[in-house]
Amino acid sequence: TYFYQFWYSQDYARFESPPKTQPTEDNKHKFCLSCIRLAELRTKEMPKVLEQIEEVDGRVYCSSITKNGVVYRLGDS
Numbered sequence: 001t002y003f004y005q006f007w008y009s010q011d012y013a014r015f016e017s018p019p020k021t022q023p024t025e026d027n028k029h030k031f032c033l034s035c036i037r038l039a040e041l042r043t044k045e046m047p048k049v050l051e052q053i054e055e056v057d058g059r060v061y062c063s064s065i066t067k068n069g070v071v072y073r074l075g076d077s
Contacts, residue, residue, distance in 0.1 A: 005018060018033075045068060050071065062074075
């Protein structure tokens with residue numbers, strides 16, 4: 001008997017090999033692959049400023065940001 005573990009990708013609707021993530025020496029005793037995957041998804045979903053133009057009265061004006069791996073630029077429709 002064989003046992004295989006696959007990752008289901010909702011984007012492509014297929015099963016893939018799971019991502020290879022190894023624990024580092026400082027977190028070997030508390031390593032959790034699901035926690036690492038969720039943290040990566042959360043950081044990917046948060047918008048990040050790539051090219052900041054200026055900051056006025058606490059507002060940040062930028063020419064491009066990224067969210068979910070997609071780069072949005074000023075003037076995109």
